[in-house]
Amino acid sequence: MTAGSRTAPLSVRPARADDPEEVRRIYDICLRTAALGGDATGLVDDPRLLGDVFAGPYLAHAPDLAWVLARDEGGASRPVGYILAAEDTAAFERELDRAWWPRIRARVAGRSVEPGGPDAWLRACARVTAHGDGADHGEQRPRGGVGGAAGDERAAWARCAG
Template sequence: MSSTTPPPATAAIRRYRPTDHDAVYDICVRTADAGGDARGRYASDDLMPDLFAGPYLHLQPDLAFVLTDADRVVGYVVGTADTSAFVRAYRREWIPRLADRYPEATRPPRTPDEEMIALHHHPERLLLPELAGYPAHLHIDLLPEHQRRGHGRRLLETFASATARAGAPALHVGMVTANAAARRFYAALGFHVIPVPDPGPLTYLGRATG
């Protein structure tokens, strides 16, 4: 996702619009398997977007931006300037909104779908003390054919500037450790590792918003 060729003149970044919803969901699932295509991996292709894109589009649309190429949405960045406030809103609004789709389990998760749904019902997992100094966080995805063209850098800097204006001094990402391309991308943009005890499959990275 690093810049190797100049962005085409047709590519542009703009704020998210409600009509972009389905395109964002499609991009999310196509890049949700450590950067690879997760379509067919879960019972519903909406599961990953419902966790990692939809709540931001619903709760923080002012911090959602899309990359378009010839008016087609080919990438996006979503997130929040205040993770603590986002977690409270997620529990208050997003979990009830999807209650019929993802009822809370009465037993420990046994399948990949159940593991993801368990994450949905525990947004407080985002509140790690080591991340308190990096109150903003984000998710960024681009279709493969639009990676390595500088678009990711532009999207991330657009988001960072917006969160800085919202008062966040720093931001973080929780990336799947196995996604080596994402690690290189974030390193090139000045992110450093935030040590977190027992981070599971994730590596946490942070940097200033300015």
């Protein structure tokens, strides 16, 4: 910021999980901060999968614990960051296994991915096996919850993008 310049004020407010444009913006923030805080655009073949793994589950299944950091611009409140959480990780993951991951598996089924690449890791997070289903075929999956370490009771994510 230069001397004399002014930026629009920021505020924290509940995320509008039922607003497709707001969800799109949150997914975009997820993508633009996924490379250790930097932009992951071009690093993954399926950029939407990042949001499907790290943001969408919270927006869809824990919307009461989803907030955005928003910049107020001319009467509009545009998300520039988000805070997502689940109160009970074990119950949250059971709900995702029942209602979220099957939908994501159906979306990505049949697509080939480079073994060991970022898309393969994301698919493992989404419980998409090499067999295209969610069954345990002895394949290695990332440890821990959607956003927490193994054994955590709670999971949370916070991300900001300019």
